[in-house]
Amino acid sequence: MTAPTSPLRRLGWTLTDGLTLVGRELGRLRQEPGQIVAALVFPIIMVVLFGYVFGSAIQVPDGGDYREYLMPGLFAMVTFSAWLGVMTRMATEATRGVMDRFRSMPMARLAVPLGQTGADLLTGLLMLAIMVSAGLLVGWQPHRGLIPTAQAFLLMIVLRYALSWVGVYVGLAVKNDQVADALVPLGLPFTMLSNAFVPTDGMPGWLRFLADWNPVSALTAAARDLFGNPGAPSGNVAWPLAHPVTAVLLWSAALLVIFVPLSLRAFTRSGR
Amino acid sequence: MTAYNVPSVGISADPIVVAEGLHKSFGDTRALRGLDLSVPRGTVCGVLGPNGAGKTTAVRILATLSDPDAGHARIAGYDVVRDAGKVRERIGLAGQYAAVDDKLTGRGNLRIFGRLYHLSRREAHRRADELLDRFGLMDDADRPVAGYSGGMRRRLDLITSLILRPDVLFLDEPTTGLDPRSRGEIWDSIRELVADGTTVLLTTQYLDEADHLADHIAVIDHGQAIATGTPDALKATIGDRLDVTLEDPAALPEAMTVLNTLAGTEPTTTDDDRLSVALPATGPRLADIVRELDHAGVAAADVSLRRPTLDEVFLRLTDRKEPVR
Ligand SMILES: Nc1ncnc2c1ncn2[C@@H]1O[C@H](COP(=O)(O)OP(=O)(O)OP(=O)(O)O)[C@@H](O)[C@H]1O
Numbered sequence A: 001m002t003a004p005t006s007p008l009r010r011l012g013w014t015l016t017d018g019l020t021l022v023g024r025e026l027g028r029l030r031q032e033p034g035q036i037v038a039a040l041v042f043p044i045i046m047v048v049l050f051g052y053v054f055g056s057a058i059q060v061p062d063g064g065d066y067r068e069y070l071m072p073g074l075f076a077m078v079t080f081s082a083w084l085g086v087m088t089r090m091a092t093e094a095t096r097g098v099m100d101r102f103r104s105m106p107m108a109r110l111a112v113p114l115g116q117t118g119a120d121l122l123t124g125l126l127m128l129a130i131m132v133s134a135g136l137l138v139g140w141q142p143h144r145g146l147i148p149t150a151q152a153f154l155l156m157i158v159l160r161y162a163l164s165w166v167g168v169y170v171g172l173a174v175k176n177d178q179v180a181d182a183l184v185p186l187g188l189p190f191t192m193l194s195n196a197f198v199p200t201d202g203m204p205g206w207l208r209f210l211a212d213w214n215p216v217s218a219l220t221a222a223a224r225d226l227f228g229n230p231g232a233p234s235g236n237v238a239w240p241l242a243h244p245v246t247a248v249l250l251w252s253a254a255l256l257v258i259f260v261p262l263s264l265r266a267f268t269r270s271g272r
Numbered sequence B: 001m002t003a004y005n006v007p008s009v010g011i012s013a014d015p016i017v018v019a020e021g022l023h024k025s026f027g028d029t030r031a032l033r034g035l036d037l038s039v040p041r042g043t044v045c046g047v048l049g050p051n052g053a054g055k056t057t058a059v060r061i062l063a064t065l066s067d068p069d070a071g072h073a074r075i076a077g078y079d080v081v082r083d084a085g086k087v088r089e090r091i092g093l094a095g096q097y098a099a100v101d102d103k104l105t106g107r108g109n110l111r112i113f114g115r116l117y118h119l120s121r122r123e124a125h126r127r128a129d130e131l132l133d134r135f136g137l138m139d140d141a142d143r144p145v146a147g148y149s150g151g152m153r154r155r156l157d158l159i160t161s162l163i164l165r166p167d168v169l170f171l172d173e174p175t176t177g178l179d180p181r182s183r184g185e186i187w188d189s190i191r192e193l194v195a196d197g198t199t200v201l202l203t204t205q206y207l208d209e210a211d212h213l214a215d216h217i218a219v220i221d222h223g224q225a226i227a228t229g230t231p232d233a234l235k236a237t238i239g240d241r242l243d244v245t246l247e248d249p250a251a252l253p254e255a256m257t258v259l260n261t262l263a264g265t266e267p268t269t270t271d272d273d274r275l276s277v278a279l280p281a282t283g284p285r286l287a288d289i290v291r292e293l294d295h296a297g298v299a300a301a302d303v304s305l306r307r308p309t310l311d312e313v314f315l316r317l318t319d320r321k322e323p324v325r
């Protein structure tokens, strides 16, 4: 069991270890049918709650259907749930001493975050698929054809993956599952402070500035544009909303560049 | 602080775990202050110490989880900082808290860790079954660990660290919080490992555990080894103990005086008619004691000489006369 020295074999080890850990996460889910049901029901509740309860009172800027306007926002919301789940798992493992065992083993140090983020990507795809089905059921549709539709989903996946590394780092940094649990409720206001559910023009200036620069808004705007859903901003709009696709790609790259090295450092150094 | 250095049998020229002058601080807390440790291959070393003595800190450094501020440590000749990768291929660790996944089954846990140790799928499955069978967990192999008792969980955690047949196994308080039967089971498992040639370094607060398992004990306090040696050698450092039971409690003051003179230290009363005193290593013989008591007119119902328990050794050694820090 001697560690390989050639970089290629090393990469192979890292990937197999990562895959083993993805398998572990999925194995856990199998033992927790309740979590799967919750993951399935959540999108449906959101669509009904926002689409029909709030939707009856909200006016879409250019007069479109509110549920057409809403779905890209809900896709963004699901995407942004990534870092919360990963953060909680990482923090729990750090609390329980599992991380110490991993670190005392001849394992690739990238493997643990790769496993967590990889597993999150798979569950994220499942949640997105359910959200899409819920959307189709209430009359939402992409209008611009296959390629732009695929591009929209690809953007969500890329940003989701980048966000899950934020979760890795924050989870390792708090190192305590109770603190992590306490951070989870912050996710909702963060998503709400955006153009996901209501247009930002009506907000007071400072709030609007925050909402326009929130990456949730960029992703929502990009999806609306690529799906051909109503709500395209007009007039004098902030840069991320005028170039939403570029903005999402830049956000993703920035998050990865910052949080991958930070996470690796936190992983090797935790408890030293 | 007095250092007791007891020569002990079995310290060969081939220590597999060596720590020299380890220092480690967390902020203002000096967890280790020059810890030395040496464990011969194929033996069990018991690291004893009160809460906060630095046991976990030492184990974490030896298991490559933490770097010392000063000093160094080698496992099988490999430095724990510079050659951490090589060290990790040779050690197993079961920490103070069981690190198994509640949601997975016992078998599932072992298979995953087998894969993470880079065994082939088949080999990982085979090894999992082998360990489950050998350590008596086969009947519960397919239940989620969440339903295991504390003892079963600990045992699973222990065997997870055995997947690669490590040369050195670190066990941090392997039986804390377990009932006597589960403790006995863990002890049996540890003995089996040693029979296979594994070197074990275990920390414990239970002296009987060290007494039963360890070939060699290091008592640490305030981050330093304050005594090392075999359990017997350690007991010998504080001499035998004399227990006297009186026929009449009224003779207690008389008996105290006699024993004080003979032993050179103040006896302790363990009951209103019982006294106990540590005798110096070259102490008086039992016959002399009985005669002296007789002379003083003290009628004794029972006079007995015994080896001290490790508890008495431990309390004596870690007695904090001078506050440190
Ligand atoms: N990560 C840490 N941060 C701050 N202080 C620490 C840390 N780890 C240990 N300490 C401190 O170092 C000292 C030694 O701790 P250590 O855990 O090694 O003791 P121990 O002998 O294992 O105790 P116990 O029997 O309670 O497990 C204690 O005072 C403890 O509070």
Ligand SMILES: [Mg+2]
Residues within 6 Å of the ligand: B055, B056, B057, B096, B172
């Ligand atoms: Mg400890």
